[in-house]
Amino acid sequence: MPKRLTLIRGFTAMFRRDLLQYKKRPSQILNPLIFFIMISAAFPFAVNTDQTQLVQIGPGIIWIMAILSYLLTLHHLYNDDAEDGCLDYIMLSPQPLPLLVLAKICAHWISSGLPLIIISPIIGIIYQMQVDTILIMIATLFFGTFALSLVGSIGASLTISIDNSNILVSLLVLPIMMPVLIFGARTIELYQSGATTMSGMYFMSAYCMFALSFSPFASAAALRIGAD
Amino acid sequence: MWILLHKMASPKYFYSIASSLIPWLFISGLLMMTYGMINGLFYAPPDYQQGDAFRIIYVHVPAAYISMMAYSLMAIAAFIALIWRIKIAHAVIVSAAPLGAWFTFLALLTGSLWGRPMWGTWWEWGDPRLTSELLMLFLYLGYMALRASIPDVIKADKLSAILILIGAINIPVIHYSVEWWTSLHQGSTLLKSGGPSIATSMLYPLIASIIGLSLIFGSLLLIRTKAEVLNRERHSRWIKEMILKGEI
Amino acid sequence: MSNRLTIENLTLFRGDKCLFKNTSFAITQGDLLLVTGPNGSGKTTMLRSIAGLVEPETGTISWNQQSILVNRQTYHEDISWISHNHGFKSSLSILENLEFEAHLYNYSFDKIDNILERLSLTVNKNIPFKFLSAGQKRRASLARLALNKSSLWLLDEPTSNLDAHAQDIFKEILNEHISNNGLCVLATHHPEVFEDSTSIIELN
Numbered sequence: 001m002p003k004r005l006t007l008i009r010g011f012t013a014m015f016r017r018d019l020l021q022y023k024k025r026p027s028q029i030l031n032p033l034i035f036f037i038m039i040s041a042a043f044p045f046a047v048n049t050d051q052t053q054l055v056q057i058g059p060g061i062i063w064i065m066a067i068l069s070y071l072l073t074l075h076h077l078y079n080d081d082a083e084d085g086c087l088d089y090i091m092l093s094p095q096p097l098p099l100l101v102l103a104k105i106c107a108h109w110i111s112s113g114l115p116l117i118i119i120s121p122i123i124g125i126i127y128q129m130q131v132d133t134i135l136i137m138i139a140t141l142f143f144g145t146f147a148l149s150l151v152g153s154i155g156a157s158l159t160i161s162i163d164n165s166n167i168l169v170s171l172l173v174l175p176i177m178m179p180v181l182i183f184g185a186r187t188i189e190l191y192q193s194g195a196t197t198m199s200g201m202y203f204m205s206a207y208c209m210f211a212l213s214f215s216p217f218a219s220a221a222a223l224r225i226g227a228d
Numbered sequence: 229m230w231i232l233l234h235k236m237a238s239p240k241y242f243y244s245i246a247s248s249l250i251p252w253l254f255i256s257g258l259l260m261m262t263y264g265m266i267n268g269l270f271y272a273p274p275d276y277q278q279g280d281a282f283r284i285i286y287v288h289v290p291a292a293y294i295s296m297m298a299y300s301l302m303a304i305a306a307f308i309a310l311i312w313r314i315k316i317a318h319a320v321i322v323s324a325a326p327l328g329a330w331f332t333f334l335a336l337l338t339g340s341l342w343g344r345p346m347w348g349t350w351w352e353w354g355d356p357r358l359t360s361e362l363l364m365l366f367l368y369l370g371y372m373a374l375r376a377s378i379p380d381v382i383k384a385d386k387l388s389a390i391l392i393l394i395g396a397i398n399i400p401v402i403h404y405s406v407e408w409w410t411s412l413h414q415g416s417t418l419l420k421s422g423g424p425s426i427a428t429s430m431l432y433p434l435i436a437s438i439i440g441l442s443l444i445f446g447s448l449l450l451i452r453t454k455a456e457v458l459n460r461e462r463h464s465r466w467i468k469e470m471i472l473k474g475e476i
Numbered sequence: 477m478s479n480r481l482t483i484e485n486l487t488l489f490r491g492d493k494c495l496f497k498n499t500s501f502a503i504t505q506g507d508l509l510l511v512t513g514p515n516g517s518g519k520t521t522m523l524r525s526i527a528g529l530v531e532p533e534t535g536t537i538s539w540n541q542q543s544i545l546v547n548r549q550t551y552h553e554d555i556s557w558i559s560h561n562h563g564f565k566s567s568l569s570i571l572e573n574l575e576f577e578a579h580l581y582n583y584s585f586d587k588i589d590n591i592l593e594r595l596s597l598t599v600n601k602n603i604p605f606k607f608l609s610a611g612q613k614r615r616a617s618l619a620r621l622a623l624n625k626s627s628l629w630l631l632d633e634p635t636s637n638l639d640a641h642a643q644d645i646f647k648e649i650l651n652e653h654i655s656n657n658g659l660c661v662l663a664t665h666h667p668e669v670f671e672d673s674t675s676i677i678e679l680n
Binding site: 005014017021094224225 | 550566
Binding site: 159171174225228 | 387394398
């Protein structure tokens, strides 16, 4: 007698399978991370700044680099499943598609976003940040990467059938991500100059909640339309 | 009016309505723009603070207004197209996008030219209204890029309609950015309780410019949509009949 | 209460090309419908539109008098889908893949060993999918049919890459399904293989 098909079963199964997929292809995660480290480290060489300037430009650069490297991971979200036909089975499942999409997004964030957040203190040190500033930076990147997973999922679902869609996904997702970028980088800068950071954090968490409420549904709708 | 709108969903009817509307819109738009330009550039008194530099308002404000209106139009059309499945709405979105993008660029350009004498800078990165208007240009460009990458027309229509709806959140952000954050831009001048806070001799040409440029935008939009409808319906019988009768 | 699939006035386009216009048909329990035609004639597209993956230009598809777009969940519970791509992750084994799908589709695993044995896959059930041959992959894909208790089978070229023996096994499975009041829509290049079909649609 089969167990009842519950939403939790569907969510956890999709989540675990995607995590397993990411684990079996470490280069998908490592390559963007290495890109993040290399380019962030290359900036001070190119721009040739002194210590104080480095501290000032640090937050913005780290945020931009984090977003750019994270955008590189997005195109694996649905394209791999589309290639081997798994996406059909995901869409034909009795489970609600937005739920499965949410599971995919969470798995993507855990396997691509968390490593980025963990690596970021190293970059923070390159940019001469204090320890407490680095903690603030980690907090902002936490919201930022999650928001980017959510919004990026919409971009990825719109561009499944397109070859080499990396740049296009970035083009579509960046305008929507700008507010988070602005608030994230500014929050770190504000902290460095001694002001309160709570408003920025509130904004970013509100943005994440808002994205969480519509992104799975928008992605599911885009997936169904693109299923031809 | 609802019957008219309902009929407009048919491409053939839309085509004939558009053909008859275009000359009216264009000429009345041209007339209003002429009035607005002449009065604004020559007869309105110089601003006590900015002197004659403020006159760029007669191009900048209409362009900015239209850039936002075009996107709102696209968002409403995207909603209509996706929910009620009215195909012609997709043609409207496709036609409106390049126009909206150009007006956004014009708004940014004229704003920049105005900012130099008024604020001392060509661009101000901290300003929320400038940033969100620039974002809107990117949204337009992103839409056009997405459309260009998907060869199948129906799929491209629906997917890019979703994209437009996602980006629609930017419109209230642009509009309320001067209220929510500190900005170099001044607050609302026209839509305030208590009436507009601008002298009537400057106000009337401004309103005329806004309306006039909107009418011209409307006529350009209808021209482009007509062409788009022709392209999409090229296999249908009513077009063949019109060609045979020499009406196209 | 017998299950019935009704297609009314179906028109499908692929790009600018019209695949078929205003097609109507219906099948009920015990029916096997073959869809044949040369490559590119729209067999896959028709199957995909019946599954609900592709939206037709005009027409309605109804399962038990209810449009399939109205309550997707109920419809999806009742269909099994087999396509060109196997829908299995290449780094996972057959068992791992099917276990994942079981949570999405509510498969029952009590007869899994019998099924794998019938399809000659017992030896390979724990090897990563990418190491299987084309025939083994196809057989693994077909294993789904026995796990799902659905009435409507939508099969796109299920016998491709199968040798004669495996084709016979598949036909046995298919006949069991049909005689148990199942329905099936099957797209194939070789309609002559399936002599017991109730009806045939030819697309060209």
